[in-house]
Amino acid sequence: xxxxxxxxxxxxxxxxxxxxxxxxxxxxxxxxxxxxxxxxxxxxxxxxxxxxxxxxxxxxxxxxxxxxxxxxxxxxxxxxxxxxxxxxxxxxxxxxxxxxxxxxxxxxxxxxxxxxxxxxxxxxxxxxxxxxxxxxxxxxxxxxxxxxxxxxxxxxxxxxxxxxxxxxxxxxxxxxxxxxxxxxxxxxxxxxxxxxxxxxxxxxxxxxxxxxxxxxxxxxxxxxxxxxxxxxxxxxxxxxxxxxxxxxxxxxxxxxxxxxxxxxxxxxxxxxxxxxxxxxxxxxxxxxxxxxxxxxxxxxxxxxxxxxxxxxxxxxxxxxxxxxxxxxxxxxxxxxxxxxxxxxxxxxxxxxxxxxxxxxxxxxxxxxxxxxxxxxxxxxxxxxxxxxxxxxxxxxxxxxxxxxxxxxxxxxxxxxxxxxxxxxxxxxxxxxxxx
Ligand SMILES: C[S@@+](CC[C@H](N)C(=O)[O-])C[C@H]1O[C@@H](n2cnc3c(N)ncnc32)[C@H](O)[C@@H]1O
Numbered sequence: 285x286x287x288x289x290x291x292x293x294x295x296x297x298x299x300x301x302x303x304x305x306x307x308x309x310x311x312x313x314x315x316x317x318x319x320x321x322x323x324x325x326x327x328x329x330x331x332x333x334x335x336x337x338x339x340x341x342x343x344x345x346x347x348x349x350x351x352x353x354x355x356x357x358x359x360x361x362x363x364x365x366x367x368x369x370x371x372x373x374x375x376x377x378x379x380x381x382x383x384x385x386x387x388x389x390x391x392x393x394x395x396x397x398x399x400x401x402x403x404x405x406x407x408x409x410x411x412x413x414x415x416x417x418x419x420x421x422x423x424x425x426x427x428x429x430x431x432x433x434x435x436x437x438x439x440x441x442x443x444x445x446x447x448x449x450x451x452x453x454x455x456x457x458x459x460x461x462x463x464x465x466x467x468x469x470x471x472x473x474x475x476x477x478x479x480x481x482x483x484x485x486x487x488x489x490x491x492x493x494x495x496x497x498x499x500x501x502x503x504x505x506x507x508x509x510x511x512x513x514x515x516x517x518x519x520x521x522x523x524x525x526x527x528x529x530x531x532x533x534x535x536x537x538x539x540x541x542x543x544x545x546x547x548x549x550x551x552x553x554x555x556x557x558x559x560x561x562x563x564x565x566x567x568x569x570x571x572x573x574x575x576x577x578x579x580x581x582x583x584x585x586x587x588x589x590x591x592x593x594x595x596x597x598x599x600x601x602x603x604x605x606x607x608x609x610x611x612x613x614x615x616x617x618x619x620x621x622x623x624x625x626x627x628x629x630x631x632x633x634x635x636x637x638x639x640x641x642x643x644x645x646x647x648x649x650x651x652x653x654x655x656x657x658x659x660x661x662x663x664x665x666x667x668x669x670x671x672x673x674x675x676x677x678x679x680x681x682x683x684x685x686x687x688x689x690x691x692x693x694x695x696x697x698x699x700x701x702x703x704x705x706x707x708x709x710x711x712x713x714x715x716x717x718x719x
Contacts, residue, residue, distance in 0.1 A: 306351040307376050307496045310489045311448045311560075313346035313369065314461050314551045317541050317655060321689060322352040325711065329537060329651050330356060336651075338514075340535035342522040342542075342642050345553075347373030349539035350515070351496070357505040359514040361532055363522065366584050367566065367573040368447060368557035370519045374569070375440045377515040381493060382438045389486030392433065392442060396425035396479050408562040408578070413465055414454050422478040423450060427563055439568050445489055447560035449482040454559050461556040463581055519570045521587070523596040523634065525641035533645035538652035541709075542638075544659050544668050546590030546631045554584025589638065590631030598636035600629055606636070607674040609667055617662055624661040636675060643679055643716060652681070652714040655689070669710035680717040687711040 306319045330336055339353035344362030350373060353360040360377055364370055382388065404411070405424035415423070426449070430442045451458065453476045455465045465471070500506050505513070520528050547553055558581050566573045577584050586592050604611040610632060617625045646652065656668045673683045689709045 306348070306355070307489070307492045308346075308348070308351070309492065310375065310444050311346065311368075311372050312451065313372060314553055314556055315541065315657075316346050317348040319348055319352060322348055322539060322655075323355055325653055326352050326356060326537075326539065329653065329713075333537075333651060336536040338535045339537045339539055340529075340533075340645065341538070341540045342525055342638065343540050344373050344517065345369050345541070347376045347517070350377045350517070352539070353537075354500060354505065354511060354513065354515070355503065357503070357513055358537075359516075361514075361516045361529070361535060363518045363520040363525065363528075365519070365521050365588055366553050366557055367519055367569045367577060368561055368564075369553070370517055370573070371440060371447070371564065371569045372444055373517045375437070375444050376496075377517055378437050378440075379511040379515055380437065380509060381497060382435055382441070383494070383497075385438065385441055385493060386487055386490035388433065388438055389442060389445065389490065390483065392426065392429040393479050393483040393486070395429040395432070396422065396482075399425040399428060401425070401428070406562045408559075414456060414463075414559055416455065416471065416474070416476070419453050419476055419478055423453070423563055426478060426482055431565065436568065439565075441489070441493075442486070443564045443568060445482055445486045446563055447557075448485050449478050450560040450563050452481055452485075453478045456559060461552045463552075463555045463558060519573050522589075522638040523594065523641055525638070526644040529645045534647040534650070535645055536647055536650050538642065538646055538650065538654075540653075541655040541657075542635070543589050543631075544657050545661075545666070546627055547585035547588045548582075548591070549627060549661075550659055552585050554586075554588065555581055557584060589634040590627065591634075594634060594637075596637040597630075597633040600633060603629065603633050603636050606678040607632070607671050609674055610671045613664070613666060613671075616664070628661060628666065632671070632675075639675060639679060643681070643719070646716050648716060648718065650716050652676075652712075652716060654712040654714065655709055656712065657709050669712060673712060673714075676712075676714050680719060682715045682717055684713045684715055687713070 308319050338359040338361060339349060341349040341362040344350060344364045346369060347362060350360040350362050362373055402421060403424060404420050405427040411420060426446055430439055433439045433442060455471050457464050457466055505511060516532055518528060544550055561578055566575050614625050614628055654672060656672055658665050658668050669686060677683060689711060691707055691709060
């Protein structure tokens with residue numbers, strides 16, 4: 285079924301960028317999957333396995349897999365280490381939403397406009413580096429107005445809109461995911477009104493929500509104003525997934541796109557989230573969301589896979605035995621520059637530990653759909669898909685097929701970064717075997 289579709293190299297490479305029906309663009313989260321592609325994949329799997337009821341994404345990011353699952357009425361579960369990813373996904377996958385979002389956002393903008401206070405509502409270090417004074421004043425007025433909202437989903441919706449407002453009005457360059465301030469003369473020439481930006485974004489976000497909910501309603505997945513399936517999104521490190529998913533697991537289907545290297549040398553999800561998170565009330569994200577994540581600009585990336593040597597990691601010898609391809613690749617790397625080999629090995633040792641947890645929460649015989657990008661180190665492409673295949677097969681899984689998705693106009697994070705060579709993605713369709 286999937287193989288037959290995969291015979292057409294463009295079937296999974298949809299140029300259809302329609303992102304309006306899953307509230308997809310409420311925040312520009314890095315490396316988002318394409319909703320229509322994920323939905324097609326899910327549809328193909330559901331044809332073969334109509335008994336599937338739940339989908340799990342252990343690296344959920346902005347929640348693309350989960351909203352794809354909602355289009356099929358599935359129970360959707362996901363976690364991510366990054367609190368901003370959790371906030372975005374919680375907003376998108378909420379079982380109930382407020383249909384007055386646009387009107388409420390208008391009121392919030394009006395209140396912020398009427399507010400004359402000069403107090404700055406964030407205590408970040410180096411604030412002057414990242415925000416012009418007038419911008420910080422308006423963001424503070426928005427933050428005060430959002431706090432007055434009584435409905436939690438509504439506040440979360442407004443926080444996501446504020447997060448995107450921060451991204452667009454800070455002094456950080458939007459062309460890279462790494463924090464990098466614009467030159468002083470460029471900053472001085474910018475004239476910005478966060479309140480106006482917020483109002484425009486809120487309108488667009490509310491409209492994309494209405495479209496998403498209408499689609500779900502048309503498909504009969506909304507009953508008494510509530511999504512019919514379970515939706516559960518948690519803050520959590522996948523290496524510990526077994527500890528906190530015990531109550532909801534095992535899951536029927538995995539759909540994910542994992543990181544493909546440590547954040548610092550691939551995609552700095554944490555740095556990208558650092559400025560927005562400084563303007564959001566963490567307790568509105570989750571009671572366990574840890575503000576120490578904002579200790580430095582690097583902290584979220586440091587806690588992510590491959591960031592710092594963690595306790596739960598495979599031994600290097602076990603890893604290299606499990607994947608001869610990885611061993612061959614790592615052994616061929618020059619020791620300089622940049623310590624490429626040890627970073628690569630550290631990432632995969634962490635990744636191995638997360639595979640143990642993931643397999644622990646999946647049902648026997650369940651399908652897993654892994655979308656992976658390739659990256660280069662020292663000019664050589666890491667065979668990410670083949671390494672993943674070997675690691676999974678070593679854990680008694682069976683790679684059923686590997687599909688190729690060409691990337692038509694993916695936004696490149698950093699022009700000169702290692703990920704800039706990524707022009708196609710591989711999609712591994714895998715079945716879990718006996719432990
Ligand atoms: C490729 S992105 C996922 C993007 C997502 N598919 C989407 O469409 O938005 C990978 C995600 O893995 C998360 N991540 C990295 N290390 C993690 C860990 N140890 N546990 C859970 N999530 C982690 C990152 O924060 C990031 O959101």
